[in-house]
Amino acid sequence: MKLFQLKEQMQEAGILASFAGSFSHGVLEELGTSVKKYLENAELGTSMMMDVFSVYIEAAQNVRNYAERQRARGAVSADLDSSIVAIAQVGAEFHIHSGNIVDASDLDELRAQLQRLAGLDKAGLKAAYKEQLRRERGLPVVGKGAGLGLIEMARRATKPLIYSLTPTADGKTFFSLCVVI
Amino acid sequence: MEALRIPATPATPEVNFDADAGLMTLNGESYPENAFEFFRPLLKWTEGFLQGGDQAVKVELALSYLNTSSIKSIMDFLDLLEAAHRRARPITVTWSYSQDNERALEMIEEFKEEVTLPFFILAVPV
Numbered sequence: 001m002k003l004f005q006l007k008e009q010m011q012e013a014g015i016l017a018s019f020a021g022s023f024s025h026g027v028l029e030e031l032g033t034s035v036k037k038y039l040e041n042a043e044l045g046t047s048m049m050m051d052v053f054s055v056y057i058e059a060a061q062n063v064r065n066y067a068e069r070q071r072a073r074g075a076v077s078a079d080l081d082s083s084i085v086a087i088a089q090v091g092a093e094f095h096i097h098s099g100n101i102v103d104a105s106d107l108d109e110l111r112a113q114l115q116r117l118a119g120l121d122k123a124g125l126k127a128a129y130k131e132q133l134r135r136e137r138g139l140p141v142v143g144k145g146a147g148l149g150l151i152e153m154a155r156r157a158t159k160p161l162i163y164s165l166t167p168t169a170d171g172k173t174f175f176s177l178c179v180v181i
Numbered sequence: 182m183e184a185l186r187i188p189a190t191p192a193t194p195e196v197n198f199d200a201d202a203g204l205m206t207l208n209g210e211s212y213p214e215n216a217f218e219f220f221r222p223l224l225k226w227t228e229g230f231l232q233g234g235d236q237a238v239k240v241e242l243a244l245s246y247l248n249t250s251s252i253k254s255i256m257d258f259l260d261l262l263e264a265a266h267r268r269a270r271p272i273t274v275t276w277s278y279s280q281d282n283e284r285a286l287e288m289i290e291e292f293k294e295e296v297t298l299p300f301f302i303l304a305v306p307v
Contacts, residue, residue: 025192025213025214029191029192029212032212033191046279046281046282046283046284047282047283047284050246050282050284050285051284053246054246054248054284057212057248058248058249061212061214061248061250064214126291130291133252133253133256136253137253137256137257137260147249148249148250148252148253149248149249152249
């Protein structure tokens, strides 16, 4: 592996922090804390800091929870380790990236959810959020889709969610999501 | 009824539920790996506490950030308080936030929209 080139690429992309593979909640928390410190030092203002932190937490917990559910459904470990999360600073914006292999059986619902969110304005997103909150109340595990977390990210984003579904060499699908703050 | 006290961690709030004092406080941030597990004993305690008696209850919240799964659990918590309020139990909720944290205020206002019990929002100067 050409580590130096990888480092250069990350620097060019403005990546402040990232991790890939299987990660514990402790790692997620640790990275969150250091990102928060960085944002505090950059004196961005509380709202922007809260938005970046919140989207980061939802994105990271979504990929982690999905991996946990897939583990319970008997997925192979290579797929579970496909997760990646990155926070990048691009000019005056922050981009929170997250990605993972999504099971073929979950793709239709994911697509439908993303398309539905893309058509909503601020008020529509708030209504969708409240509706989903009512639906998920009292339930330990959310449905197959990302649910409330995805709506929360869309609400915090300053631009529509950017996503892609990329076929992998072994016939699977890699979902990548970018949230702009 | 025995008090429920849990110290804060980076991803979970400080809990202080005191039946004798009629005071329940939550203080900090909440984004644990499993919010449902964290909040379950809190909800159980609340249910038990509100079941009988007519003692006034003060709920003081200083939660500045909640991830979406914690939001669900806090909504469940408010549902229990709201149900007791409808049974004429005197309950007040006061939720304070740091004045410069506009996102916290928005979150608190959205919770307030969901209930009818006396709910006060308190801005704390920075």
